[in-house]
Amino acid sequence: MTVHTTCPYCGVGCGVAVTDGIPRGDPTHPANFGRLCSKGAALKDTLELPDRLMKPMMHGREASWDQVLDFIANEFARIRDTHGPDSIAFYVSGQFLTEDYYVANKLMKGFIGSGNIDTNSRLCMSSSVAGHVRAFGEDVVPGCYEDLEEADLVVQVGSNMAWCHPVLYQRLMASREKRGTKIITIDPRRTATAATADLHLPLAAGRDVLLFNGLLVHLADTGAIDRGWIDAHVLGFEDALDAARRSAPSVERVAAAADLAASDVLRFYDLFARTERVVTLYSQGVNQSVSGTDKVNAILNCHLATGRIGRSGMGPFSLTGQPNAMGGREVGGLANQLAAHMAFALADADRVRRFWNAPRIATKPGHKAVDLFEAAADGRVKAIWIAATNPADSMPRAGRVREALGKCPLVIVSDACPTDTTALAHIVLPAAGWAEKDGTVTNSERRISRQCAFRAAPGDARPDWWMFAQVARRMGWENEFSYGGPAGIFREHAALSAFENNGQRVFDIGALADLDDAAYDALAPVQWPSPKPGRGLTGPRLFARGGFPTPDGRARMLPLAVTAESWQTNDLLTLNTGRLRDQWHTMTRTGRVPHLMTHTAGPRLALHPRDAARRGIEDGSLARIKSPHGSAVLRVTIDATMRVGDAFVPMHWTDQFSSSGPIDRLVHAVTDPLSGQPDLKGTKVQVTAVAEAWRGLLLRRAAGDPALGPTVHWSKAPVAAGFAYEMSGWTPLAELIDSEHALRSLLQVSEATELVSYSDPKRSVFRYAGLADCRLEACMFFAAPRATFPDAGQAADWLGQALDPIARLSLLAGIEAGAAPSSNIVCACFSVGEAAICSAIRTKKLTSPAEIGAVLRAGTNCGSCIPELKKLLMANAAEFSEVA
Numbered sequence: 001m002t003v004h005t006t007c008p009y010c011g012v013g014c015g016v017a018v019t020d021g022i023p024r025g026d027p028t029h030p031a032n033f034g035r036l037c038s039k040g041a042a043l044k045d046t047l048e049l050p051d052r053l054m055k056p057m058m059h060g061r062e063a064s065w066d067q068v069l070d071f072i073a074n075e076f077a078r079i080r081d082t083h084g085p086d087s088i089a090f091y092v093s094g095q096f097l098t099e100d101y102y103v104a105n106k107l108m109k110g111f112i113g114s115g116n117i118d119t120n121s122r123l124c125m126s127s128s129v130a131g132h133v134r135a136f137g138e139d140v141v142p143g144c145y146e147d148l149e150e151a152d153l154v155v156q157v158g159s160n161m162a163w164c165h166p167v168l169y170q171r172l173m174a175s176r177e178k179r180g181t182k183i184i185t186i187d188p189r190r191t192a193t194a195a196t197a198d199l200h201l202p203l204a205a206g207r208d209v210l211l212f213n214g215l216l217v218h219l220a221d222t223g224a225i226d227r228g229w230i231d232a233h234v235l236g237f238e239d240a241l242d243a244a245r246r247s248a249p250s251v252e253r254v255a256a257a258a259d260l261a262a263s264d265v266l267r268f269y270d271l272f273a274r275t276e277r278v279v280t281l282y283s284q285g286v287n288q289s290v291s292g293t294d295k296v297n298a299i300l301n302c303h304l305a306t307g308r309i310g311r312s313g314m315g316p317f318s319l320t321g322q323p324n325a326m327g328g329r330e331v332g333g334l335a336n337q338l339a340a341h342m343a344f345a346l347a348d349a350d351r352v353r354r355f356w357n358a359p360r361i362a363t364k365p366g367h368k369a370v371d372l373f374e375a376a377a378d379g380r381v382k383a384i385w386i387a388a389t390n391p392a393d394s395m396p397r398a399g400r401v402r403e404a405l406g407k408c409p410l411v412i413v414s415d416a417c418p419t420d421t422t423a424l425a426h427i428v429l430p431a432a433g434w435a436e437k438d439g440t441v442t443n444s445e446r447r448i449s450r451q452c453a454f455r456a457a458p459g460d461a462r463p464d465w466w467m468f469a470q471v472a473r474r475m476g477w478e479n480e481f482s483y484g485g486p487a488g489i490f491r492e493h494a495a496l497s498a499f500e501n502n503g504q505r506v507f508d509i510g511a512l513a514d515l516d517d518a519a520y521d522a523l524a525p526v527q528w529p530s531p532k533p534g535r536g537l538t539g540p541r542l543f544a545r546g547g548f549p550t551p552d553g554r555a556r557m558l559p560l561a562v563t564a565e566s567w568q569t570n571d572l573l574t575l576n577t578g579r580l581r582d583q584w585h586t587m588t589r590t591g592r593v594p595h596l597m598t599h600t601a602g603p604r605l606a607l608h609p610r611d612a613a614r615r616g617i618e619d620g621s622l623a624r625i626k627s628p629h630g631s632a633v634l635r636v637t638i639d640a641t642m643r644v645g646d647a648f649v650p651m652h653w654t655d656q657f658s659s660s661g662p663i664d665r666l667v668h669a670v671t672d673p674l675s676g677q678p679d680l681k682g683t684k685v686q687v688t689a690v691a692e693a694w695r696g697l698l699l700r701r702a703a704g705d706p707a708l709g710p711t712v713h714w715s716k717a718p719v720a721a722g723f724a725y726e727m728s729g730w731t732p733l734a735e736l737i738d739s740e741h742a743l744r745s746l747l748q749v750s751e752a753t754e755l756v757s758y759s760d761p762k763r764s765v766f767r768y769a770g771l772a773d774c775r776l777e778a779c780m781f782f783a784a785p786r787a788t789f790p791d792a793g794q795a796a797d798w799l800g801q802a803l804d805p806i807a808r809l810s811l812l813a814g815i816e817a818g819a820a821p822s823s824n825i826v827c828a829c830f831s832v833g834e835a836a837i838c839s840a841i842r843t844k845k846l847t848s849p850a851e852i853g854a855v856l857r858a859g860t861n862c863g864s865c866i867p868e869l870k871k872l873l874m875a876n877a878a879e880f881s882e883v884a
């Protein structure tokens with residue numbers, strides 16, 4: 001039997017078909033037609049996570065569900081009665097299914113009576129929500145995925161979709177092959193996405209509004225504006241254009257301020273002006289900014305001014321990061337929404353109150369994420385329930401968030417695995433995981449799909465909706481939360497969307513409110529509004545003929561003021577944080593899959609060669625990065641595709657995976673004033689060189705923090721039989737290993753374990769191995785920073801194996817001393833490294849990813865590495881021509 005479900009990693013919302021317990025791409029799902037990216041293809045490897053939470057824990061002790069649920073319900077009631085409803089808060093997640101969201105939102109906003117439920121989607125796309133509401137009157141994405149395939153020009157703004165939305169990117173690439181779609185990427189970094197674009201505009205951080213204001217002026221000056229459409233469907237055109245002219249009077253002024261070539265800016269403007277079918281895609285590079293909402297509206301202005309919206313192959317398109325960020329928006333899971341695309345206007349609050357039969361409906365927005373944790377820090381919030389997310393690592397000023405949780409009298413965390421946040425909780429609740437949960441999710445194109453359980457939850461793990469409903473029932477709302485399963489919750493959610501709607505709210509899935517349980521189970525992917533079960537592939541586009549959900553039916557163009565001062569550098573760098581191809585969020589799943597760690601094994605600080613040289617930093621050496629909120633030591637990658645003045649660090653690594661912990665510790669907690677979305681890409685940092693004294697590699701079967709102290713940088717990656725730790729120290733090695741006890745403790749081996757060693761102090765070479773019954777339990781290699789060093793991939797194969805005397809000698813000799821280390825893995829599906837690909841390109845004169853695939857298989861499964869294959873082809877072609 002095949003179970004149809006969806007991938008839990010990103011907003012593309014790919015369908016997954018599970019047969020005999022093995023997840024594969026679902027060929028019938030209209031988001032992906034069978035394709036999965038490297039993360040989706042590795043879902044099978046995350047089904048048996050070794051450290052699942054199995055039992056509720058209360059104050060460090062196991063407890064029964066009855067005990068913890070009664071305790072939470074009693075405490076919530078006591079705190080609400082003593083300090084008021086706003087003293088309780090929920091912080092939930094785009095990992096929630098819509099049904100989880102619905103129950104948590106209803107409990108907080110209708111029954112506890114506060115707006116204090118926010119979600120990690122605040123960090124992802126809340127600026128898009130605010131922009132949509134300002135322009136359209138409601139948070140609505142007007143287009144669908146087919147538009148990318150039917151466009152003649154696709155503009156990607158602040159979106160590395162080759163890595164972050166890979167399957168959708170592949171759909172775009174496939175259609176480009178057929179119709180010659182032009183692609184322009186606007187991004188400070190030359191990402192894998194930008195590398196394959198026809199034009200890359202590496203603009204200075206924060207200049208997006210200016211760039212699109214300039215575009216609006218150009219559209220007006222070249223006759224590309226659709227006056228008839230504006231007159232019929234838009235308000236605010238003249239004001240928006242006046243404001244744009246003031247800030248962007250000429251292409252040259254825009255180019256100077258954005259640090260771009262004027263000819264490139266003009267090329268972008270001309271192409272946009274003369275191409276009718278144009279889609280503008282945007283995601284975190286736009287949203288995660290102090291001016292995120294204005295950036296969104298600057299893009300929307302250009303589409304509204306040209307009437308390029310809601311028709312085939314055209315429109316603005318916000319890509320959501322998390323798999324069910326969109327479902328959370330539908331439910332009202334953001335603190336500034338109430339429910340079902342209604343806000344806190346009196347009439348809306350009254351309507352929702354009557355529908356829910358709620359005793360005390362929230363009448364004002366609650367705290368948005370950054371403010372919510374600040375309220376916990378200063379004592380206004382006295383109880384917080386964090387579900388399916390890890391704010392101790394992912395929030396800006398993560399150290400301050402940890403401090404807040406340390407002060408909050410009651411911290412409840414529900415999750416499937418331990419995280420840096422569960423470590424701070426008074427109560428930890430074991431949550432059912434992806435393969436064990438039933439419900440629905442909505443992807444970036446408003447398509448609702450079923451997520452279906454195909455495994456039983458381990459131990460006492462339970463779905464999130466069940467936990468929230470149980471607490472509600474124990475607080476006295478038995479009837480209102482008497483759900484027997486997700487189908488009943490979904491029906492209620494669908495009915496609320498249609499309740500007294502009368503066409504005022506586009507979000508209306510009332511047609512699904514009468515599904516019986518069997519029909520809910522069999523629900524095929526369907527787009528809203530007005531979905532009909534089984535409708536499938538060609539969901540509606542919106543607003544082609546206006547009809548915006550505003551009081552007068554017209555969209556709003558916004559006047560957006562910016563100053564066009566010239567771009568300049570100073571000693572501080574601008575820290576940009578973002579995602580990598582094979583990792584998800586804070587690595588709680590993907591960080592446990594060995595082959596997903598082979599693409600990028602540790603956290604790296606990327607710098608432009610000029611910035612590195614100015615600081616005396618070499619490629620592969622260590623550097624300290626420091627902001628007013630914290631500092632970290634990271635290994636540096638010198639990257640000519642970076643902009644001068646920018647630094648990039650991936651957001652994934654946590655205290656569980658590296659000594660540098662979450663980079664969000666350093667990130668400022670400045671937010672967009674309208675959306676409350678944090679500016680995760682604009683923190684000013686100092687970067688200085690750190691003189692490395694030694695480098696080491698530790699392989700051991702035991703996990704955990706290796707307790708290396710504050711003068712050692714380490715990062716951890718799982719290998720087949722244990723864990724590999726890359727280490728570097730900047731004080732003498734003797735300080736770290738000053739006794740056999742210290743050595744054994746690093747190796748995590750007992751007194752009974754046999755220790756063998758080799759040392760050559762003159763060359764700073766030290767090697768140790770711990771063997772139990774001749775099996776390798778752990779080994780450790782130290783060398784001078786630039787010396788030849790055993791490769792983790794080679795040494796890891798020995799872990800857990802019985803070693804004969806020759807193998808022992810080989811181990812202590814540094815394993816085939818001098819053997820070339822394996823290179824970064826480019827194709828995670830078939831473990832094909834960069835060195836092998838480059839060699840094949842040169843020796844076999846390969847010229848396309850297809851030819852590489854035919855020789856090495858790289859890129860022939862999920863296709864996530866195809867942009868990198870193209871990059872390697874280009875780099876090697878450039879080298880050929882230089883040689884020639």
Ligand code: SF4
Binds near residue numbers: 040041166
């Ligand atoms: S693109 Fe990849 S991560 Fe995103 S939903 Fe599809 S398979 Fe999952």
